[in-house]
Amino acid sequence: MKRLNSQLQKDGAPLELILLIRTLLAGCKEISFRVSQGALAGVLGSTLSENVQGETQKKLDVISNQILKDTLKESGYVKAISSEEEDTVVPCNPNGNYLVSFDPLDGSSNTEINSLIGTIFSIAHAPQWMDADDPSAFLQPGTQMVAAGYVLYGPSTMLAMTTGKGTHIYTLDKTHGGFLLTHPNIQVPAQTSEFAINASNQRHWEAPMKAYVGDLLAGADGPREKNFNMRWVAAMVGDIHRVLCRGGIFMYPYDNRNPSKAGKLRLLYEANPMAFLMEQAGGLANTGHGRIMEVMPTEIHQRVPVLLGSKEEVETCLTYYADAK
C-alpha cells in the first residue's frame, strides 16, 4: 500500500512542502494518541512529548493547539501560524516560506461523548514582504492554498488531504506510525439523498434555506419527488468525511441569531480547507452567494455560510438562492 510520501511526490509537491506536511502530521499523531486516552488524557499525560508535560490538566483542544504550535515553530518551514485557538497570528521563523492555518480540534465538545473530532489545516505560501507577526499575510483567498486537509480521530485515525492534484484519504497504521493510502483520488457522487444541517436553527435561517430544506423534508410527496435522510455529527470534520466517502450536502448557512456573524464556521480554519478537499473530489463549496475559495478574507477569524458536497445537490440548493434575488 502506498505511503503518504510517495503519493505527495507523485502529485508533484515540492520537497519543503512535503517536509512541512510530515511535520504537521507528526503533531497530529501525537494528538491522535492523546485523544485516544479519552478521559485519561488529563490524568496520565503522554510519554510522547516533554514539552507539554505538566499541562495535562488542560482541555484537549488547548493541548492540541500547543502541540501543533510547538511542532510547527520548531520546524523552521513556517513563517506564521493562525489558529482558531489564538487571538492573533503566532510568528515563527522570519525566513519560513509557508503560512499554516488550523483548527486544532474541531468538534471539541464531542470529546465528552467519545465521538468524532479532528484537526483541520491549510497551507499557503508566505508573502516575502510580510513580517512574521503581520495578520494581513493570511488575508488571501482560498484559491491560494497549496495544501489542505484534516485528520479525523475516529475508530481509526484518517487523513484526507489535497495538494491540488485530487483528494486522497489515508489511514494511520498504528503498527508502524505511517499514513497509508487507502482511498486514492476520491470522488464525491454528484447526486445524493442525504443532507446534514443543524435543523434546530431553522427559524433563524434565510428564506432560500428554509424553502430548500422544506422541500428536502417533504421528500417523495414534495417537488423533489424523492425521500432524503438527515445526519449530523456536530463536528464538521466528521460530517465532511461522510460526504467525501459517500456523498451528501453539508450546510451551516447564514442565520440571524447574531447578525454581525455571517455564519458559524470559520473561513480560514474550516470552510476553505474543506472547500479545497471537496472541489478536488469533484464536489462544490459555496456560501450561497459565491464560491467559498474566492472569498477575500477581511480578518483571520472571519466566519462564512457554508454549503458543500455533492455537485448536483449543491447546484440545486443554489437555485433557491438565485430565485430569491
Ligand code: AFP
Ligand atoms: P466546536 O469545535 O466548538 O465544538 O464546534 C464545532 C463546529 O464548529 C463544527 O465542527 C460543527 O459543524 C458545528 O460547530 C456544530 O454546530 P452546532 O453546535 O450548531 O451543532
